[in-house]
Amino acid sequence: MHEPLLKYIQNYSATPLTEGDMRMIEEACIFKRFRKRQYFLQEGEVCKYLAFILKGAMRQYSVDEKGTEHIVYLSIENWWAGDRESHTMLTPSRYFIDAWEETDALLITRADSIKLIDSIPALKEASKKMDEKNAFALLNRVNANISLSAEQRYAELEKKYPEFLQRFPQHIIASYLGITKETLSRVRNRAVKK
Amino acid sequence: MHEPLLKYIQNYSATPLTEGDMRMIEEACIFKRFRKRQYFLQEGEVCKYLAFILKGAMRQYSVDEKGTEHIVYLSIENWWAGDRESHTMLTPSRYFIDAWEETDALLITRADSIKLIDSIPALKEASKKMDEKNAFALLNRVNANISLSAEQRYAELEKKYPEFLQRFPQHIIASYLGITKETLSRVRNRAVKK
DNA sequence: CGATTCTTTGAAAACAGTCAATCTGTGTGG
DNA sequence: CCACACAGATTGACTGTTTTCAAAGAATCG
Numbered sequence: 001m002h003e004p005l006l007k008y009i010q011n012y013s014a015t016p017l018t019e020g021d022m023r024m025i026e027e028a029c030i031f032k033r034f035r036k037r038q039y040f041l042q043e044g045e046v047c048k049y050l051a052f053i054l055k056g057a058m059r060q061y062s063v064d065e066k067g068t069e070h071i072v073y074l075s076i077e078n079w080w081a082g083d084r085e086s087h088t089m090l091t092p093s094r095y096f097i098d099a100w101e102e103t104d105a106l107l108i109t110r111a112d113s114i115k116l117i118d119s120i121p122a123l124k125e126a127s128k129k130m131d132e133k134n135a136f137a138l139l140n141r142v143n144a145n146i147s148l149s150a151e152q153r154y155a156e157l158e159k160k161y162p163e164f165l166q167r168f169p170q171h172i173i174a175s176y177l178g179i180t181k182e183t184l185s186r187v188r189n190r191a192v193k194k
Numbered sequence: 195m196h197e198p199l200l201k202y203i204q205n206y207s208a209t210p211l212t213e214g215d216m217r218m219i220e221e222a223c224i225f226k227r228f229r230k231r232q233y234f235l236q237e238g239e240v241c242k243y244l245a246f247i248l249k250g251a252m253r254q255y256s257v258d259e260k261g262t263e264h265i266v267y268l269s270i271e272n273w274w275a276g277d278r279e280s281h282t283m284l285t286p287s288r289y290f291i292d293a294w295e296e297t298d299a300l301l302i303t304r305a306d307s308i309k310l311i312d313s314i315p316a317l318k319e320a321s322k323k324m325d326e327k328n329a330f331a332l333l334n335r336v337n338a339n340i341s342l343s344a345e346q347r348y349a350e351l352e353k354k355y356p357e358f359l360q361r362f363p364q365h366i367i368a369s370y371l372g373i374t375k376e377t378l379s380r381v382r383n384r385a386v387k388k
Numbered sequence: 389c390g391a392t393t394c395t396t397t398g399a400a401a402a403c404a405g406t407c408a409a410t411c412t413g414t415g416t417g418g
Numbered sequence: 419c420c421a422c423a424c425a426g427a428t429t430g431a432c433t434g435t436t437t438t439c440a441a442a443g444a445a446t447c448g
Binding site: 373 | 436438
Protein backbone atom coordinates (compact mmCIF):
# COMPACT_ATOMS: atom_id res chain seq x y z
CA MET A 1 0.00 0.00 0.00
CA HIS A 2 2.88 2.35 0.72
CA GLU A 3 4.92 1.55 -2.34
CA PRO A 4 3.80 4.53 -4.39
CA LEU A 5 4.96 6.89 -1.64
CA LEU A 6 8.27 5.10 -1.21
CA LYS A 7 8.82 5.13 -4.94
CA TYR A 8 7.92 8.78 -5.05
CA ILE A 9 10.51 9.60 -2.37
CA GLN A 10 13.18 7.54 -4.12
CA ASN A 11 12.40 9.38 -7.27
CA TYR A 12 13.25 12.70 -5.66
CA SER A 13 16.34 11.54 -3.85
CA ALA A 14 19.79 10.27 -4.81
CA THR A 15 20.20 8.61 -1.40
CA PRO A 16 18.44 5.24 -1.17
CA LEU A 17 15.97 4.47 1.60
CA THR A 18 17.04 1.76 4.06
CA GLU A 19 14.69 -0.96 5.24
CA GLY A 20 14.45 0.86 8.55
CA ASP A 21 13.58 4.13 6.84
CA MET A 22 10.78 2.45 4.99
CA ARG A 23 9.36 0.92 8.14
CA MET A 24 9.42 4.30 9.89
CA ILE A 25 7.62 5.91 7.01
CA GLU A 26 5.03 3.19 6.86
CA GLU A 27 4.37 3.49 10.56
CA ALA A 28 3.80 7.23 10.35
CA CYS A 29 1.30 6.92 7.50
CA ILE A 30 -2.38 6.75 8.22
CA PHE A 31 -4.44 5.26 5.42
CA LYS A 32 -7.70 7.01 4.72
CA ARG A 33 -10.38 6.65 2.10
CA PHE A 34 -12.39 9.72 1.17
CA ARG A 35 -15.79 9.50 -0.45
CA LYS A 36 -16.63 11.77 -3.34
CA ARG A 37 -17.00 15.35 -2.11
CA GLN A 38 -15.83 14.48 1.37
CA TYR A 39 -13.82 17.25 3.02
CA PHE A 40 -10.19 16.76 3.91
CA LEU A 41 -9.95 20.32 5.21
CA GLN A 42 -12.46 23.10 5.83
CA GLU A 43 -11.91 26.82 6.01
CA GLY A 44 -10.98 27.91 9.51
CA GLU A 45 -9.48 24.57 10.50
CA VAL A 46 -5.79 23.92 11.01
CA CYS A 47 -4.49 21.49 8.40
CA LYS A 48 -3.37 18.67 10.68
CA TYR A 49 -2.25 16.32 7.92
CA LEU A 50 -0.60 16.30 4.58
CA ALA A 51 -2.10 13.72 2.26
CA PHE A 52 -0.23 11.69 -0.33
CA ILE A 53 -2.76 10.55 -2.91
CA LEU A 54 -2.68 6.88 -3.85
CA LYS A 55 -5.81 6.92 -6.00
CA GLY A 56 -8.31 9.62 -6.82
CA ALA A 57 -8.24 13.40 -7.03
CA MET A 58 -8.58 16.36 -4.70
CA ARG A 59 -9.07 20.07 -5.10
CA GLN A 60 -8.10 22.99 -2.86
CA TYR A 61 -10.13 26.16 -3.14
CA SER A 62 -11.18 29.37 -1.45
CA VAL A 63 -14.77 30.54 -1.37
CA ASP A 64 -15.54 34.24 -1.79
CA GLU A 65 -18.38 36.36 -0.34
CA LYS A 66 -20.65 35.39 -3.18
CA GLY A 67 -20.06 31.71 -2.53
CA THR A 68 -18.00 31.20 -5.68
CA GLU A 69 -15.22 28.63 -5.43
CA HIS A 70 -11.74 29.54 -6.64
CA ILE A 71 -9.47 26.58 -7.17
CA VAL A 72 -5.84 27.12 -6.25
CA TYR A 73 -4.69 23.52 -6.46
CA LEU A 74 -5.59 20.24 -8.08
CA SER A 75 -3.96 16.98 -7.01
CA ILE A 76 -4.14 13.47 -8.40
CA GLU A 77 -2.24 10.22 -7.82
CA ASN A 78 1.32 10.71 -6.60
CA TRP A 79 0.73 14.30 -5.61
CA TRP A 80 0.28 15.87 -2.23
CA ALA A 81 -2.76 17.63 -0.91
CA GLY A 82 -2.86 19.93 2.09
CA ASP A 83 -2.58 23.59 2.99
CA ARG A 84 1.12 23.89 3.66
CA GLU A 85 0.86 27.28 5.29
CA SER A 86 -1.74 26.13 7.78
CA HIS A 87 0.04 22.83 8.31
CA THR A 88 3.40 24.47 8.99
CA MET A 89 2.31 27.56 10.90
CA LEU A 90 -0.62 25.89 12.64
CA THR A 91 -2.84 28.75 11.57
CA PRO A 92 -6.47 28.43 10.46
CA SER A 93 -6.72 27.77 6.77
CA ARG A 94 -8.58 29.95 4.32
CA TYR A 95 -9.11 26.98 2.02
CA PHE A 96 -11.30 23.98 1.60
CA ILE A 97 -9.88 20.72 0.34
CA ASP A 98 -12.18 17.94 -0.76
CA ALA A 99 -12.12 14.74 -2.76
CA TRP A 100 -13.36 15.23 -6.30
CA GLU A 101 -13.38 11.48 -6.87
CA GLU A 102 -13.31 8.69 -4.34
CA THR A 103 -9.76 9.00 -3.05
CA ASP A 104 -7.31 6.83 -1.13
CA ALA A 105 -4.58 8.73 0.65
CA LEU A 106 -1.80 8.37 3.19
CA LEU A 107 -1.99 11.02 5.89
CA ILE A 108 1.00 12.28 7.86
CA THR A 109 0.95 14.65 10.79
CA ARG A 110 3.26 17.61 11.06
CA ALA A 111 5.03 16.09 14.07
CA ASP A 112 5.66 12.85 12.20
CA SER A 113 6.84 14.52 9.05
CA ILE A 114 9.30 16.64 11.02
CA LYS A 115 10.53 13.54 12.83
CA LEU A 116 10.88 11.56 9.62
CA ILE A 117 12.59 14.34 7.73
CA ASP A 118 15.07 14.82 10.57
CA SER A 119 15.97 11.18 10.79
CA ILE A 120 15.90 10.08 7.15
CA PRO A 121 18.41 11.83 4.89
CA ALA A 122 16.77 10.61 1.71
CA LEU A 123 13.50 12.08 2.86
CA LYS A 124 15.11 15.36 3.80
CA GLU A 125 16.51 15.63 0.32
CA ALA A 126 13.23 14.65 -1.31
CA SER A 127 11.25 17.04 0.83
CA LYS A 128 13.51 19.91 -0.05
CA LYS A 129 13.23 19.17 -3.75
CA MET A 130 9.48 18.91 -3.58
CA ASP A 131 9.22 22.24 -1.82
CA GLU A 132 11.46 23.84 -4.40
CA LYS A 133 9.52 22.40 -7.28
CA ASN A 134 6.34 23.61 -5.71
CA ALA A 135 7.67 27.14 -5.33
CA PHE A 136 8.90 27.20 -8.92
CA ALA A 137 5.50 26.10 -10.17
CA LEU A 138 3.80 28.79 -8.12
CA LEU A 139 5.94 31.62 -9.47
CA ASN A 140 5.26 30.32 -12.92
CA ARG A 141 1.60 30.42 -12.27
CA VAL A 142 1.78 33.97 -10.96
CA ASN A 143 3.65 34.93 -14.09
CA ALA A 144 1.03 33.23 -16.28
CA ASN A 145 -1.78 34.96 -14.40
CA ILE A 146 -0.38 38.44 -14.84
CA SER A 147 1.09 38.08 -18.30
CA LEU A 148 -1.07 35.70 -20.35
CA SER A 149 -4.60 35.86 -21.76
CA ALA A 150 -7.21 33.28 -20.78
CA GLU A 151 -6.53 31.51 -24.05
CA GLN A 152 -2.80 31.34 -23.51
CA ARG A 153 -3.20 30.14 -19.95
CA TYR A 154 -5.44 27.34 -21.13
CA ALA A 155 -2.94 26.34 -23.79
CA GLU A 156 -0.19 26.28 -21.19
CA LEU A 157 -2.22 24.09 -18.87
CA GLU A 158 -3.02 21.78 -21.74
CA LYS A 159 0.69 21.34 -22.41
CA LYS A 160 1.84 21.17 -18.80
CA TYR A 161 -0.83 19.09 -17.14
CA PRO A 162 -2.83 17.30 -19.84
CA GLU A 163 -4.00 14.77 -17.20
CA PHE A 164 -6.04 17.49 -15.56
CA LEU A 165 -8.12 18.03 -18.68
CA GLN A 166 -9.02 14.34 -18.73
CA ARG A 167 -9.71 14.22 -15.08
CA PHE A 168 -11.64 17.33 -14.13
CA PRO A 169 -14.70 18.88 -15.74
CA GLN A 170 -14.32 22.20 -17.47
CA HIS A 171 -15.85 24.33 -14.76
CA ILE A 172 -13.11 23.13 -12.42
CA ILE A 173 -10.40 23.87 -14.95
CA ALA A 174 -11.94 27.28 -15.59
CA SER A 175 -11.86 28.14 -11.92
CA TYR A 176 -8.23 26.99 -11.70
CA LEU A 177 -7.43 29.36 -14.55
CA GLY A 178 -9.31 32.23 -12.95
CA ILE A 179 -12.09 32.47 -15.54
CA THR A 180 -15.74 31.38 -15.74
CA LYS A 181 -16.87 28.11 -17.29
CA GLU A 182 -18.66 30.03 -20.07
CA THR A 183 -15.48 31.88 -21.00
CA LEU A 184 -13.51 28.65 -21.04
CA SER A 185 -16.12 27.04 -23.28
CA ARG A 186 -15.85 29.91 -25.76
CA VAL A 187 -12.06 29.93 -25.61
CA ARG A 188 -12.00 26.24 -26.49
CA ASN A 189 -14.43 26.64 -29.37
CA ARG A 190 -12.34 29.45 -30.78
CA ALA A 191 -9.22 27.31 -30.43
CA VAL A 192 -10.80 24.39 -32.29
CA LYS A 193 -11.68 26.62 -35.25
CA LYS A 194 -8.05 27.56 -35.77
CA MET B 195 28.47 46.07 5.91
CA HIS B 196 27.20 42.54 6.52
CA GLU B 197 25.25 43.31 9.67
CA PRO B 198 21.86 43.58 7.97
CA LEU B 199 22.26 40.09 6.52
CA LEU B 200 23.47 38.62 9.81
CA LYS B 201 20.59 40.28 11.64
CA TYR B 202 18.21 38.99 9.03
CA ILE B 203 19.41 35.43 9.50
CA GLN B 204 19.23 35.69 13.28
CA ASN B 205 15.73 36.97 12.90
CA TYR B 206 14.67 33.81 11.13
CA SER B 207 16.50 31.40 13.39
CA ALA B 208 16.30 30.34 17.02
CA THR B 209 19.90 29.08 16.91
CA PRO B 210 22.47 31.89 17.34
CA LEU B 211 25.28 32.41 14.85
CA THR B 212 28.78 31.81 16.16
CA GLU B 213 31.68 34.13 15.43
CA GLY B 214 32.99 31.51 13.00
CA ASP B 215 29.64 31.30 11.24
CA MET B 216 29.63 35.03 10.75
CA ARG B 217 33.11 35.04 9.33
CA MET B 218 32.20 32.28 6.87
CA ILE B 219 29.14 34.16 5.73
CA GLU B 220 31.06 37.39 5.33
CA GLU B 221 33.69 35.65 3.27
CA ALA B 222 31.14 34.17 0.90
CA CYS B 223 29.43 37.50 0.25
CA ILE B 224 30.43 39.64 -2.67
CA PHE B 225 29.49 43.27 -2.34
CA LYS B 226 28.11 44.85 -5.45
CA ARG B 227 26.64 48.22 -6.26
CA PHE B 228 24.11 48.43 -9.08
CA ARG B 229 23.36 51.67 -10.88
CA LYS B 230 19.77 52.56 -11.64
CA ARG B 231 18.39 50.27 -14.33
CA GLN B 232 21.46 48.08 -14.31
CA TYR B 233 20.68 44.43 -14.95
CA PHE B 234 21.34 41.84 -12.29
CA LEU B 235 19.94 39.10 -14.56
CA GLN B 236 18.82 38.94 -18.17
CA GLU B 237 16.43 36.54 -19.84
CA GLY B 238 18.26 33.43 -21.06
CA GLU B 239 21.06 33.68 -18.52
CA VAL B 240 21.53 31.34 -15.60
CA CYS B 241 21.06 33.18 -12.31
CA LYS B 242 24.52 32.69 -10.82
CA TYR B 243 23.90 34.68 -7.64
CA LEU B 244 21.24 35.42 -5.13
CA ALA B 245 21.34 39.01 -3.95
CA PHE B 246 20.57 40.26 -0.48
CA ILE B 247 19.62 43.90 -0.77
CA LEU B 248 21.33 46.29 1.64
CA LYS B 249 19.99 49.47 0.09
CA GLY B 250 17.82 50.12 -2.93
CA ALA B 251 15.17 48.23 -4.83
CA MET B 252 15.00 45.64 -7.59
CA ARG B 253 12.31 44.22 -9.81
CA GLN B 254 11.97 40.86 -11.51
CA TYR B 255 9.87 40.67 -14.65
CA SER B 256 9.10 38.77 -17.79
CA VAL B 257 8.73 40.47 -21.18
CA ASP B 258 6.04 39.27 -23.58
CA GLU B 259 5.99 39.22 -27.41
CA LYS B 260 4.70 42.78 -27.49
CA GLY B 261 7.56 43.95 -25.31
CA THR B 262 5.37 44.57 -22.29
CA GLU B 263 6.99 43.96 -18.91
CA HIS B 264 5.16 41.85 -16.33
CA ILE B 265 6.52 42.21 -12.83
CA VAL B 266 6.51 39.04 -10.76
CA TYR B 267 8.63 40.29 -7.88
CA LEU B 268 9.66 43.47 -6.15
CA SER B 269 12.43 43.54 -3.56
CA ILE B 270 13.73 46.25 -1.26
CA GLU B 271 16.14 46.41 1.69
CA ASN B 272 16.38 43.15 3.63
CA TRP B 273 14.82 41.11 0.87
CA TRP B 274 16.35 38.77 -1.61
CA ALA B 275 16.46 39.13 -5.36
CA GLY B 276 17.21 36.36 -7.84
CA ASP B 277 15.44 33.76 -9.94
CA ARG B 278 15.41 30.80 -7.59
CA GLU B 279 14.42 28.32 -10.23
CA SER B 280 17.27 29.26 -12.52
CA HIS B 281 19.69 29.54 -9.60
CA THR B 282 18.80 26.11 -8.23
CA MET B 283 18.32 24.17 -11.43
CA LEU B 284 20.98 26.02 -13.39
CA THR B 285 18.49 26.56 -16.19
CA PRO B 286 18.22 29.70 -18.33
CA SER B 287 15.90 32.22 -16.75
CA ARG B 288 12.81 33.62 -18.41
CA TYR B 289 13.11 36.76 -16.31
CA PHE B 290 14.96 40.01 -16.16
CA ILE B 291 16.03 41.47 -12.85
CA ASP B 292 17.25 45.05 -12.65
CA ALA B 293 17.86 47.76 -10.09
CA TRP B 294 15.00 50.23 -9.95
CA GLU B 295 17.04 52.51 -7.70
CA GLU B 296 20.76 52.56 -7.11
CA THR B 297 21.19 49.37 -5.11
CA ASP B 298 23.83 47.88 -2.83
CA ALA B 299 23.65 44.13 -2.50
CA LEU B 300 25.53 41.12 -1.19
CA LEU B 301 25.84 38.39 -3.79
CA ILE B 302 26.19 34.69 -2.99
CA THR B 303 26.84 31.90 -5.44
CA ARG B 304 24.87 28.68 -5.41
CA ALA B 305 27.95 26.69 -4.40
CA ASP B 306 28.65 28.99 -1.47
CA SER B 307 25.07 29.06 -0.28
CA ILE B 308 24.92 25.25 -0.34
CA LYS B 309 28.20 25.10 1.57
CA LEU B 310 27.07 27.66 4.13
CA ILE B 311 23.66 26.10 4.63
CA ASP B 312 25.24 22.69 5.14
CA SER B 313 27.73 23.89 7.70
CA ILE B 314 25.72 26.49 9.63
CA PRO B 315 22.65 25.14 11.43
CA ALA B 316 21.22 28.60 12.08
CA LEU B 317 21.42 29.33 8.41
CA LYS B 318 19.83 26.04 7.46
CA GLU B 319 16.91 26.88 9.69
CA ALA B 320 16.64 30.43 8.41
CA SER B 321 16.86 29.32 4.82
CA LYS B 322 14.10 26.79 5.28
CA LYS B 323 11.83 29.37 6.89
CA MET B 324 12.50 31.89 4.15
CA ASP B 325 11.64 29.34 1.49
CA GLU B 326 8.45 28.42 3.27
CA LYS B 327 7.42 32.03 3.71
CA ASN B 328 8.11 32.62 0.06
CA ALA B 329 5.95 29.67 -1.00
CA PHE B 330 3.10 30.79 1.26
CA ALA B 331 3.20 34.27 -0.20
CA LEU B 332 3.13 32.87 -3.73
CA LEU B 333 0.06 30.69 -3.14
CA ASN B 334 -1.61 33.70 -1.62
CA ARG B 335 -0.85 35.68 -4.67
CA VAL B 336 -2.21 32.99 -6.96
CA ASN B 337 -5.38 32.96 -4.89
CA ALA B 338 -5.65 36.75 -5.07
CA ASN B 339 -5.12 36.69 -8.82
CA ILE B 340 -7.86 34.18 -9.51
CA SER B 341 -10.37 35.30 -6.89
CA LEU B 342 -10.12 39.06 -6.42
CA SER B 343 -10.97 42.06 -8.60
CA ALA B 344 -8.29 44.59 -9.53
CA GLU B 345 -9.64 46.87 -6.82
CA GLN B 346 -9.46 44.21 -4.12
CA ARG B 347 -5.99 43.17 -5.14
CA TYR B 348 -4.80 46.75 -4.87
CA ALA B 349 -6.38 47.07 -1.42
CA GLU B 350 -4.63 43.90 -0.32
CA LEU B 351 -1.27 45.10 -1.57
CA GLU B 352 -1.83 48.40 0.20
CA LYS B 353 -2.38 46.58 3.48
CA LYS B 354 0.30 43.95 3.04
CA TYR B 355 3.19 45.88 1.52
CA PRO B 356 2.52 49.61 2.02
CA GLU B 357 6.27 50.27 1.50
CA PHE B 358 5.89 49.26 -2.13
CA LEU B 359 3.41 52.05 -2.80
CA GLN B 360 5.87 54.62 -1.48
CA ARG B 361 8.72 53.12 -3.31
CA PHE B 362 7.57 52.23 -6.80
CA PRO B 363 5.63 54.29 -9.34
CA GLN B 364 2.12 53.22 -10.17
CA HIS B 365 2.89 51.65 -13.50
CA ILE B 366 5.17 49.22 -11.68
CA ILE B 367 2.54 48.44 -9.07
CA ALA B 368 -0.04 47.99 -11.83
CA SER B 369 2.15 45.51 -13.63
CA TYR B 370 2.73 43.61 -10.38
CA LEU B 371 -1.04 43.38 -9.94
CA GLY B 372 -1.54 42.24 -13.52
CA ILE B 373 -3.40 45.33 -14.73
CA THR B 374 -2.52 48.38 -16.84
CA LYS B 375 -1.43 51.67 -15.34
CA GLU B 376 -4.58 53.34 -16.65
CA THR B 377 -6.79 50.83 -14.87
CA LEU B 378 -4.85 51.29 -11.64
CA SER B 379 -5.19 55.05 -11.91
CA ARG B 380 -8.96 54.73 -12.28
CA VAL B 381 -9.22 52.18 -9.48
CA ARG B 382 -7.44 54.56 -7.14
CA ASN B 383 -9.62 57.50 -8.09
CA ARG B 384 -12.74 55.47 -7.47
CA ALA B 385 -11.37 54.34 -4.10
CA VAL B 386 -10.67 57.93 -3.02
CA LYS B 387 -14.25 58.95 -3.73
CA LYS B 388 -15.60 56.38 -1.31
C1' DC C 389 14.31 75.82 -17.96
C1' DG C 390 13.79 71.62 -20.80
C1' DA C 391 13.62 66.72 -20.81
C1' DT C 392 12.02 62.77 -18.98
C1' DT C 393 9.10 60.08 -16.39
C1' DC C 394 4.83 59.47 -14.27
C1' DT C 395 -0.18 60.12 -13.87
C1' DT C 396 -4.62 61.13 -15.44
C1' DT C 397 -8.43 61.44 -18.72
C1' DG C 398 -11.45 60.36 -22.65
C1' DA C 399 -13.48 57.56 -26.18
C1' DA C 400 -13.68 53.30 -28.58
C1' DA C 401 -12.89 48.48 -28.81
C1' DA C 402 -11.97 44.05 -26.88
C1' DC C 403 -12.76 41.02 -23.41
C1' DA C 404 -14.88 38.57 -19.67
C1' DG C 405 -18.82 38.02 -16.62
C1' DT C 406 -23.79 37.21 -15.78
C1' DC C 407 -28.12 35.17 -16.43
C1' DA C 408 -31.16 32.22 -18.60
C1' DA C 409 -32.14 28.70 -21.79
C1' DT C 410 -30.97 24.64 -24.16
C1' DC C 411 -28.43 20.52 -25.19
C1' DT C 412 -25.76 16.41 -23.96
C1' DG C 413 -24.50 12.42 -21.71
C1' DT C 414 -24.73 9.44 -17.54
C1' DG C 415 -26.70 6.89 -14.32
C1' DT C 416 -30.81 5.61 -11.27
C1' DG C 417 -35.03 3.80 -10.14
C1' DG C 418 -39.59 2.46 -11.62
C1' DC D 419 -36.20 -0.57 -21.17
C1' DC D 420 -37.85 3.80 -20.55
C1' DA D 421 -38.40 8.03 -17.94
C1' DC D 422 -36.31 11.06 -15.25
C1' DA D 423 -32.98 13.54 -12.66
C1' DC D 424 -28.54 15.42 -12.55
C1' DA D 425 -24.21 17.24 -13.72
C1' DG D 426 -21.81 19.24 -17.28
C1' DA D 427 -21.26 21.95 -21.65
C1' DT D 428 -22.79 25.25 -24.85
C1' DT D 429 -25.05 29.34 -26.67
C1' DG D 430 -27.15 33.99 -26.92
C1' DA D 431 -28.08 38.50 -25.36
C1' DC D 432 -26.73 41.77 -22.22
C1' DT D 433 -23.83 44.11 -18.87
C1' DG D 434 -19.80 45.51 -16.93
C1' DT D 435 -14.88 45.80 -16.67
C1' DT D 436 -10.40 46.29 -18.64
C1' DT D 437 -7.48 47.42 -22.46
C1' DT D 438 -5.93 50.30 -25.99
C1' DC D 439 -4.56 54.45 -28.00
C1' DA D 440 -3.92 59.17 -27.93
C1' DA D 441 -3.40 63.29 -25.60
C1' DA D 442 -2.71 66.30 -21.96
C1' DG D 443 -1.34 67.46 -17.14
C1' DA D 444 1.81 66.92 -13.01
C1' DA D 445 6.10 66.03 -10.98
C1' DT D 446 10.97 65.39 -10.86
C1' DC D 447 15.70 65.98 -12.14
C1' DG D 448 19.68 67.52 -14.26
